[in-house]
Amino acid sequence: MNRYSFVAYIPNRPGALNLASGIITELNGNINRIHYDRQIDSQTAFFEVTCSEEAYEKIKERLSSIGFLRNSLKSLPFLKFSVNLPNRAGALAEFLDIASDAGAYIGSIDFDDTGSFPETVFVSMNLEEKHRADELLDSLKNHYKIDIIEYDTTGTSLDKTVFYVMFAKKLRRYIGNDDDDFLINFLKDINHTVQELTKRGDNPDEVFENYILCGDFLNKTTxxxxxxxxxxxxxxxxxxxxxxxxxxxxxxxxxxxxxxxxxxxxxxxxxxxxxxxxxxxxxxxxxxxxxxxxxxxxxxxxxxxxxxxxxxxxxxxxxxxxxxxxxxxxxxxxxxxxxxxxxxxxxxxxxxxxxxxxxxxxxxxxxxxxxxxxxxxxxxxxxxxxxxxxxxxxxxxxxxxxxxxxxxxxxxxxxxxxxxxxxxxxxxxxxxxxxxxxxxxxxxxxxxxxxxxxxxxxxxxxxxxxxxxxxxxxxxxxxxxxxxxxxxxxxxxxxxxxxxx
Missing domain, CATH: 3.60.15.10 (Ribonuclease Z/Hydroxyacylglutathione hydrolase-like)
Structure with a gap:
């Protein structure tokens, strides 16, 4: 029996975390550590498990098959736009279904029919890949009138719904290694310290900030x-x-x-x-x-x-x-x-x-x-x-x-x-x-x-x-x-x- 670790993607729906934990238990994995904090990143959980190598591979395979395994922390395209939806029941749900099918992580949504823009929904989101962003825009244009406010494919514009992706982007500047596996393993370690220091009473935001401050200082003083x-x-x-x-x-x-x-x-x-x-x-x-x-x-x-x-x-x-x-x-x-x-x-x-x-x-x-x-x-x-x-x-x-x-x-x-x-x-x-x-x-x-x-x-x-x-x-x-x-x-x-x- 060995100790293994991985990073899980947790969709924003009831029972998602239970489903991931259940798969681990079903495949004879003993959970030694779990850290999931919606205040930091609502879609990312860190696991350490004890199991056989064979069970570990099966756990990863099962989680991956349902889209619950994070294998990459690449920067995500960011899209912010306004969209005019028809004034009828179910219109917003239909729009969200289109966004979900494109793999969008909704960062914010703003609609108020008594406000200054009673017919307009303002949305920001990150998408897994640039071509998915382009596909989503094409699909939305076929259904609605939209105005693009910001479209960034460099990963510069990231919100708190994908905090660990945003944090990983900053880390890449300091570690000189762009390999996803290496970065994910390093991020697991940092998350472990966040978990420990938070239990001691420290603010997790301050923990993350100190890592970035260290990298910034060393780089700017060379x-x-x-x-x-x-x-x-x-x-x-x-x-x-x-x-x-x-x-x-x-x-x-x-x-x-x-x-x-x-x-x-x-x-x-x-x-x-x-x-x-x-x-x-x-x-x-x-x-x-x-x-x-x-x-x-x-x-x-x-x-x-x-x-x-x-x-x-x-x-x-x-x-x-x-x-x-x-x-x-x-x-x-x-x-x-x-x-x-x-x-x-x-x-x-x-x-x-x-x-x-x-x-x-x-x-x-x-x-x-x-x-x-x-x-x-x-x-x-x-x-x-x-x-x-x-x-x-x-x-x-x-x-x-x-x-x-x-x-x-x-x-x-x-x-x-x-x-x-x-x-x-x-x-x-x-x-x-x-x-x-x-x-x-x-x-x-x-x-x-x-x-x-x-x-x-x-x-x-x-x-x-x-x-x-x-x-x-x-x-x-x-x-x-x-x-x-x-x-x-x-x-x-x-x-x-x-x-x-």
């Missing part, structure tokens, strides 16, 4: 819309640290010293071409000088452009597993969360996921007996004459996340354990709120995340007490910062705003 906030910090006379805050997602850190550069985290794949152009502007010869990279964890905004650079990529074994399985919550207590699974899939598609190739991956030890402030020391890596400890976090933000510390120079790369939220621009703050909304918390274990933050602060303060110097805290997002007198993060040095020239 190419001519790309920008970054940049800090250039001298660490030693021979070594400079660059922090590149990208429009959305995590920062890229680049150490530049004679003959070599080293990168910590890569940003989203969708920004990789823009990042290369930006690196060149700041005199960084990434193609010739990049020696290796360290990936702090498996979120797409930290490792999603790793495949753009053909160099060794050091990471924890859990990070590789997260990359392989496509679930950011793998290895945590939220591993089975549908919200985490679908968010990972969505952000990978929208951000052009391109993590380091497996052949370039260099795995660090899983654990270690040596520790720094309670974090296991997995390795000590030299960068530009300084030694950096690679520490294993406790898995609060994500299992396998690394923290990188240089005890000599007071450099602490905290990944997403600690960051200066006050340094976020308004657009970055809005973008980061999307993930918080869609997975309810970006930390896979909020309790562990709180404990980690405390330990990271102890590490930074310990360095300051030991040396009398400020520890540079390089969070996964936001500016490189230091702790002020109240132990709050404040931006260190100058920040330059970069845009493509």
């Amino acid at each position: 190419g001519a819309g790309f920008y970054a906030d940049v800090q250039e910090i001298e660490i030693t006379p021979d070594m400079t640290l660059f922090c590149f805050q990208l429009p959305g997602g995590g920062s890229i850190f680049v150490f530049d010293y004679p003959g070599e550069t080293v990168m910590i985290d890569t940003g989203y794949g969708i920004y990789s071409d823009d990042a290369r152009k930006m690196f060149s502007y700041y005199g960084l010869d990434i193609d010739k000088k990049l020696k290796f990279m360290i990936v702090t964890h498996g979120d797409a905004d930290h490792c999603g452009a790793g495949g753009a650079y053909n160099v060794p990529a050091y990471m924890h074994p859990t990070t590789l597993e997260i990359i392989k399985c496509g679930n950011r919550a793998w290895g945590s207590r939220n591993e089975n969360s549908i919200l985490e699974k679908v968010y990972t899939k969505m952000i990978a598609l929208f951000s052009r996921w391109n993590p380091p190739s497996e052949e370039n991956t260099r795995l660090l030890p899983e654990n270690s007996q040596e520790n720094e402030t309670g974090f296991p020391v997995l390795a000590k890596i030299p960068i530009g004459g300084l030694e950096f400890e690679v520490l294993l976090s406790r898995g609060g933000h994500q299992a396998g996340q690394l923290i990188i510390f240089c005890p000599k120079a007071g450099l602490l790369f905290t990944a997403d354990t600690l960051m200066n939220f006050s340094s976020f621009s308004d657009d970055r703050r809005r973008y980061n709120s999307i993930a918080d909304f869609l997975v309810t918390s970006v930390n896979v274990d909020s309790e562990l995340a709180r404990e980690e933050r405390k330990k990271v602060l102890v590490m930074a303060l310990g360095y300051e007490e030991r040396t009398g110097k400020k520890c540079l805290i390089c969070g996964g997002h936001g500016t490189v910062s230091v702790l002020d007198e109240d132990k709050k993060l404040k931006t260190y040095g100058n920040v330059e705003h970069y845009v493509h020239k």
Whole structure:
């Protein structure tokens, strides 16, 4: 017995949903999930069933034979017109029969014999195919006087009666895959999150809107819309640290010293071409000088452009597993969360996921007996004459996340354990709120995340007490910062705003 899913078309007539459910039951399918909400789309239902493969094929065949199976989410032709119907009993029913025979989905109908247009019916509808729209118009012209108000075959004009078709049209702009099967499967996943978040009290319209906001933001901030906030910090006379805050997602850190550069985290794949152009502007010869990279964890905004650079990529074994399985919550207590699974899939598609190739991956030890402030020391890596400890976090933000510390120079790369939220621009703050909304918390274990933050602060303060110097805290997002007198993060040095020239 396996678990299968499909999308059903539910006609607007009594008993239609019962008929679909009855066919599934009759053919020995056990319904594990159903989501049908007329307020979203009155003609679409999502099913997950447990049954044999043979039964699944029979269920699909039966549903398809009565027109109840959705195999496509192509944009539909839209038709809006006025029609003069004869003033007699049954005239409207005859008109609706003609429309129904043509496969029309009625979006609106407006008639009032006491109103301003007592003999005119105003109708809007979507049709399955352009040739059906043409056939319907020819048929109507033979029976009635009609005036066409709008006729759109591009699918731009869609109404709420076909919401999922409308939503799928928007998704196509971001996923780079026009295959109907792929899109329907992705839509099933999104619908599952809508079902879950609605039960938690969220508005389904807001859930759908956040998916679109994410795709819109990533696409409009590439190419001519790309920008970054940049800090250039001298660490030693021979070594400079660059922090590149990208429009959305995590920062890229680049150490530049004679003959070599080293990168910590890569940003989203969708920004990789823009990042290369930006690196060149700041005199960084990434193609010739990049020696290796360290990936702090498996979120797409930290490792999603790793495949753009053909160099060794050091990471924890859990990070590789997260990359392989496509679930950011793998290895945590939220591993089975549908919200985490679908968010990972969505952000990978929208951000052009391109993590380091497996052949370039260099795995660090899983654990270690040596520790720094309670974090296991997995390795000590030299960068530009300084030694950096690679520490294993406790898995609060994500299992396998690394923290990188240089005890000599007071450099602490905290990944997403600690960051200066006050340094976020308004657009970055809005973008980061999307993930918080869609997975309810970006930390896979909020309790562990709180404990980690405390330990990271102890590490930074310990360095300051030991040396009398400020520890540079390089969070996964936001500016490189230091702790002020109240132990709050404040931006260190100058920040330059970069845009493509």
